Amino acid sequence: MKRVLVVGAGIHGLVTAVREHIKKNQVFIVEKRKRIGGRGTSEESFGHQLEHGPHLLLKGGVLHRMVKKVSKIKPSLMPLRPNKIRIIGHGMLLPLNSPKKMLNLKMEKDPVRERAMRLISGWGQDIPERRRALLKGRLCVVGEGWSGLIGRLASTLEEVGVPIQTGVKITDRYEGGVITSKGLKIEADEVHMCDGSPVGKPVKVATLDVVLDNKPLKGLHGIIKEDVAILDLAAIHPKKAPGMSHFSCISLSGGIPAIEALLDERVSGWRSHIITKRENKSITLTDSRGKLSDGVI
Numbered sequence: 227m228k229r230v231l232v233v234g235a236g237i238h239g240l241v242t243a244v245r246e247h248i249k250k251n252q253v254f255i256v257e258k259r260k261r262i263g264g265r266g267t268s269e270e271s272f273g274h275q276l277e278h279g280p281h282l283l284l285k286g287g288v289l290h291r292m293v294k295k296v297s298k299i300k301p302s303l304m305p306l307r308p309n310k311i312r313i314i315g316h317g318m319l320l321p322l323n324s325p326k327k328m329l330n331l332k333m334e335k336d337p338v339r340e341r342a343m344r345l346i347s348g349w350g351q352d353i354p355e356r357r358r359a360l361l362k363g364r365l366c367v368v369g370e371g372w373s374g375l376i377g378r379l380a381s382t383l384e385e386v387g388v389p390i391q392t393g394v395k396i397t398d399r400y401e402g403g404v405i406t407s408k409g410l411k412i413e414a415d416e417v418h419m420c421d422g423s424p425v426g427k428p429v430k431v432a433t434l435d436v437v438l439d440n441k442p443l444k445g446l447h448g449i450i451k452e453d454v455a456i457l458d459l460a461a462i463h464p465k466k467a468p469g470m471s472h473f474s475c476i477s478l479s480g481g482i483p484a485i486e487a488l489l490d491e492r493v494s495g496w497r498s499h500i501i502t503k504r505e506n507k508s509i510t511l512t513d514s515r516g517k518l519s520d521g522v523i
């Protein structure tokens with residue numbers, strides 16, 4: 227049995243800890259913040275869970291399988307439907323009622339839809355597995371939010387006795403352990419750095435999550451314009467803000483102003499219907515290996 231220290235209690239850290247526990251190692255986790263979950267978690271505001279931008283779980287992917295393995299109750303997932311996403315000025319992302327457009331899309335001769343597919347399936351990253359999943363209805367909104375997935379992993383670790391120490395920042399490593407910001411040494415036979423640091427140049431995006439007291443998109447799952455996407459989570463999953471809209475928006479370039487400009491253009495008066503909102507002017511999209519979580523774990 228090895229003493230394994232996991233640094234960081236985001237998705238990567240929690241999954242790594244579960245894996246190390248399964249290998250029968252003695253695992254412990256340290257997290258610099260007061261809260262666990264990292265970028266995969268949400269914040270409660272006025273009874274709504276607001277995440278860091280849109281998160282779609284790959285149904286049947288590694289993260290989904292692990293969450294199912296550790297919990298008795300399956301997470302409730304609802305698929306994003308590409309035939310319910312409108313590309314402004316071009317019709318639906320999946321133009322089911324136009325055989326000609328469908329053929330062009332299949333032959334990869336529709337650059338606008340190609341770009342929109344890449345935006346929605348990988349937030350601008352080219353991830354063929356997630357692109358296929360989008361077309362097959364396997365990219366899903368999680369009813370309980372990603373904080374629910376984090377909670378499931380964390381309670382499993384608690385049940386099996388893996389401690390998570392929050393408020394401890396690791397600043398250095400040495401042969402045989404790590405050093406905290408307070409100069410304390412923590413010994414370990416093996417250290418897993420799951421601190422979310424991107425490899426190479428980080429991919430930064432802007433996000434806005436906003437709940438409105440009306441339903442201006444009238445059942446559409448989302449709208450896209452260039453590299454801005456607005457998804458209505460409440461139209462996709464009935465557990466999210468019933469009777470309202472829960473817009474989760476992302477902009478690959480142009481920041482929050484680009485998102486607000488699209489909302490102003492397409493959802494007139496949205497500002498006077500806001501119940502709550504959360505924005506990130508700049509957040510790193512990918513995980514420590516330069517992928518989305520589904521690609522890592």
Ligand SMILES: Cc1cc2nc3c(=O)[nH]c(=O)nc-3n(C[C@H](O)[C@H](O)[C@H](O)COP(=O)(O)OP(=O)(O)OC[C@H]3O[C@@H](n4cnc5c(N)ncnc54)[C@H](O)[C@@H]3O)c2cc1C
Nearest residue numbers: 234236237238258264265279282396421422513518519520
């Ligand atoms: C807008 C957006 C949309 C996304 N959509 C999807 C999606 O649809 N599907 C998908 O699979 N993924 C998606 N992702 C990616 C996903 O959120 C991340 O890949 C995942 O949350 C990264 O997890 P992580 O554990 O690697 O890093 P993080 O979540 O960043 O966690 C790292 C943790 O380590 C802690 N830490 C850092 N340094 C230290 C230190 N020195 N000492 C102690 N603790 C430390 C941090 O506080 C943090 O809690 C999206 C990300 C964004 C921003």
